Amino acid sequence: MSDSHADSSEERAQSHWCFRLSSLISPEAAAADASDAIGAVEFDPTGRLLATAGIARKIRLYGLAALLPPAPDQSEPHAAVSERSAACRLCICAPAKLSSLRWRPGSDGRVIGSGDYDGVVTEYDVERNAVVLERDEHGGRRVWSVDYSASGDLGASGSDDGTVQLWDPRCGGSGRAAAVMRAGGPVCGVEFDPEGGPWVAAGSADRRAYVFDARAGAAGPVATLGGHERAVTYARFAQGWRRLVTSGTDGTHRLWEWEQGRQVRAYRGHSNARSFVGMSVWRGAGLIGSGSESEEVFVYDLRWEDPIWVQGFRRRRQESGSSGNGFVGAVSWIQLPSDGEPGALAAGASDGTLQVFVTTKISNSY
Structure with missing residues (x-):
């Protein structure tokens, strides 16, 4: 500290x-x-x-x-x-059973995405109470987290299968994943850089948080953050894209300057x-x-x-x-x-x- x-x-x-x-x-x-x-x-x-x-x-x-x-x-x-x-x-x-929700940017508060215990990502049009997208690409493994890029052009889902999958919501549920990014364990939380950058953060049950470049996700993470003693359940960008807050079942939240791999502070x-x-x-x-x-x-x-x-x-x-x-x-x-x-x-x-x-x-x- x-x-x-x-x-x-x-x-x-x-x-x-x-x-x-x-x-x-x-x-x-x-x-x-x-x-x-x-x-x-x-x-x-x-x-x-x-x-x-x-x-x-x-x-x-x-x-x-x-x-x-x-x-x-x-x-x-x-x-x-x-x-x-x-x-x-x-x-x-x-x-x-539902594990996560996220509103899709650019939909004027009309479309919300969800991840469920059956490994399915579903989008709903809340005005029509209708399903507009359904993806079942995680092999039936539980989806813990969903998110969207700032523009709404990409969605992300993190699952018990140890992957973060990126997909284009404009292609419906039949399109293949735009990228598959792998962590060292089940992925508990994902978030895009809210400022519109290419970064995707993920928290994993392997006690680490990862940052990926969405343009080259298959190449592996550009940063790996180890410090939590148990599973990392959330990874959220803080003020500016260079800072990340993670949460773990070790009873701490932690602030990182992720480019340097440096922990700034732990919150207890x-x-x-x-x-x-x-x-x-x-x-x-x-x-x-x-x-x-x-x-x-x-x-x-x-x-x-x-x-x-x-x-x-x-x-x-x-x-x-x-x-x-x-x-x-x-x-x-x-x-x-x-x-x-x-x-x-x-x-x-x-x-x-x-x-x-x-x-x-x-x-x-x-």
Whole structure:
């Protein structure tokens, strides 16, 4: 951790973010157990919709206007929590348990891609509630992650078969993979460079993260990052394409300057030893959102190892009679600039509960 303590306590005190619970959506009484676990949460890039998915084999769509009501009187930051049991605008039924979601750029918030436990990548037109693409190129091995290039011209899927496959969504489901990139173990997470570069990051169960050049993916990774002690579940680009944040079941997130293969910092506080807990980077603000096996949501500032905010989920254990080990398995930031409009963080739990928080910066020190 070469420079993790370089910032003074005074500077840290000046970095203030306000987090307010805006909406809490409880699962329906008939699905209030782990069978409705949320494994993926994704904001529509147009800022209109929020999608969730999980092992209940459903993609649920919510209107953001309902989830993010006008801000309350700031002197009463906890006064405007709205709890809804039937706020879902549309429910798409899928044939298999779902592990991942990603909206396709350039579709105006109309097309969403999903990866499932049967190894299939499916795209849905949410306006028509119809399948527009289906790919079954991973030999039936579970697809853990899907993503799209910034232009939407390429899709990527990472699977238990140890590959990242690139494909052109404009060719439908019958086209061969544009490239097949291989990791040293099952691929748990993939992400394209959001700034439009050729880089594709992948996290693998072999305890490593990889960066590939999509133009020559078959040639192998251009960077291999080893440091996690257990499986790397997520790999997300941070501020600028040269920085990467990875997450592992060793209970850490790690920041890398991947071109140099250098670990900058490790983030600890959340609990993660057995499950996929969510991780998302708000690139404009330099914040990491994290799930946890402690049924809490954590937020880290990229500059500091320790979390700057922790929030427990409102559990329904007493209502449901469940005593299982719950966790927050999916988080997502809405990708807005750090200045101007407030941000939003969505988090989904293993009992099907969804919470949406409004994030406001209350200082200009960043």
